[in-house]
Amino acid sequence: MKRLLPVCSWIALVALPASQSVSAESNNYNLTRGVTDISNKVYDLHMLIFYICCAIAFLVFGVMFYSILKHRKSQGAVAANFHESTKVEILWTVIPVIILIAMAIPATKTLIAMEDTSQSDITIKITGSQWKWHYEYFGEDVGFYSLLATSQKQIDGVEEKGAHYLLEVDNALVLPINKKIRFLMTSDDVIHSWWVPDFAVKKDTIPGFINEAWTKIEQPGVYRGQCAELCGKAHGFMPIVVHAMTQDDYDAWLSEKKQEMALAKEEAEKSLDATLSMETLMALGEEIYTARCAVCHQANGQGITGAFPAIAGSSVATTGEVSMHLAKIVDGVNGTAMQSFANQLSDKEIAAVVTYQRNAWGNDTGDIVQASDVNAYKNQGMEPVSSEEQ
Template sequence: MSLNLTKGVTEVSRDVYDLHMLVLYICTAIGVVVFGAMFWSMVFHRKSKGFKPATFHESTKVEILWTAIPVVILIAMAVPATTTLIDMENNDDADITIQVTGSQWKWHYKYFDQDLEFYSVLSTPRDQYENQDGTSAEKGENYLLEVDRPLVIPTNKKVRFVITSDDVIHAWWVPAFAVKQDANPGFINEAWTKVDDPGVYRGQCAELCGKDHGFMPIVVEVKSEADYAIWLDEQKALKANAKAAEAASLNASVPLEELMQLGETTYTAYCAACHQVSGQGLPPAFPALKGSAVATTGPASEHIDIVFNGKAGTGMQGYGKQLSLKEIAAVVTYERNAWGNNTGDAVQAADVQAASGSAGASVTETVKQAVEDVKEQVTEVIADIVPAEDLSKVYSQDELMTMGEEVYMTACAACHQASGEGMAPVFPGLKGSAIATGDVAVHLDMVLNGSKKNPAMAAFASQLTKTQIAAVVTYERNAWGNNTGDLVQPADVAASAK
């Protein structure tokens, strides 16, 4: 029925549907019995038929019955409800983990088991929904529920979603999966799905997240395992091509006309929602670009910096990890020459690189590459620190701290930072953390075996020697003011590894 819940396409979604129907049938039966008895009593015991009201008070049997029966009914509903809720929260043994990050107003997907991440943006043409002049284009089949790049997952695999936000509270909601989880800035929520059949499934942000809340759709394309493998290969090829094009753009001099065309397309897709197609903005939250100091009289380098890195304390987010250097160059050129600004500036990709200090890659890309480099280099680099391992040797605190700092800077600092403050929420801080100041056994287990809750935390048992692990755990427990006084020795690591 069109007014009822849908069964969805996962086992959990069908369990939710069955639970809903069970409760509906129980409530319907209770309603029929209660209202049936009430109306029967009113009709057949009315005054016009000569009935006189009875004069009785409490009945112990009735009190017990109308207390016991509802309790039994509630238990009958609570058992399947609890089972379903436990299944919905069980994220164990996931085959794939994907980080989902809400951002005004788009979704960012990152595959933890692949070197792959991308943004998913509404692709419905603006002329279908703006309607500013009283007319609008004919609406498409998937009006406001279509994106430029859908999330892609395989069938018959348990996919775990690690959900957070860059700015305000969003909510990732796909009804067909029975998944609806808040995306809170600074926190990580989890959900999962396992889809049986290929198809395209759509959802939306289900939290009032700002002016373009209604333009933040979710599209998930479920492919067969074979097609998913092909898709992954295609994405790797696209990424390689994009890197090659990015490198080529640094030496290219693109004509102003071409920059304006690309800039207008990019501006419409990423900037017009806030600053408007006309460039007049929505003050005070989203200032106008038409005739503004930033886009006219200010130096192009400052304009590039704002587009690339964003502006703290405002709604202006950084686009350095969303757009290529060429696209940023084009959109800055467009903003400096559209709406009568007419500065004549033709910004090139090399100008963006120089002004942003990106050196061809954003900070995020640099960190990610550093992590990959660590995996390849850590064994040979760290081996120089402790040439031979003697598990019976007892090291002094100074020796452990010196060695631990070298290991940490090589194997850990790319994610948790040299200062120990991390990059929340994916890479939590170690400075003052419960892990680094709490139970040593838990800390050792985390470094040895990684984290089941956060796949970004790799296991180092096969990458570091036991002496190196003892040193780095000692360092983390005593650096940055942690000062636990704990000295972990190689024998302790060996015992924990068992």
């Protein structure tokens, strides 16, 4: 249905006002100007067409109400008997065509500018998956997942909701200002849509396809958006946060991020030789489960009937082999929403969450899985589990 929207309506859609904007001017009754040249062009185009529509409405309704009042029967008006006026037909054909051309020219220029990703300074790949974003900085060997940071207690109404409820993440996308940023967008599973109103960027991420978009931010600040495509159960829990920085601050962040990733890699290698206690694994496993698994399988491990299987009391987490349990998390399950976490979690984190699932909610197997066990499983190169084998 979205593809059937008129060109101008589509442009207005990508620039809808958002209460989550921080640096852009806010307006409860109109579009936001945003913080990019394109967003300003979209706003100006919107206002131009809005004024044209107002002028048309004023003229049409003005003539209509004048005719109703001036030519009513109580004033002695007598209906004229005529039909077919060539001049009138020419006028009501030519005038709308001129109006459409007047709107189409600036609209086309704006749409062409929105699609021109050439001569970019930075390229970032954005991958949507249920229900998180993955960002990769081309040429920098930097990549990370961005997940909702709002606590489950706020979602459940136990705690007071924060200022950026459902619009906060653990790892924000960081961009420099005054640089042309090219986005390559795709998806791991279903169609998502990366939407940041202040940039006038809204683009679908489609499995098996690469879509392009770009932005050039003019002001430092924090800009927020959301997935704008109905992508499943947790669609409303898939926010976008962008930190726009000066070039010096961006360079410092990039250097720090590279060091952070290097340390994480070293820590992952060290964890292969470590033997963690049940208590340590259970504490870390609960943290990972709450952040990554509870959205589908529920905090109590009961799952959702017909959609997501229960873990509590399941054969996989009780009587099944640990290797089969690892297979579901490391490789995912073909034909289902269960995605692979091999590149999303470290071996230590996978070991912890498997240990937690096999010992929480009354499962009580006593099984302890270490990072070395996960690494050994990965090196076996086993085939992913199919949906029939769940």
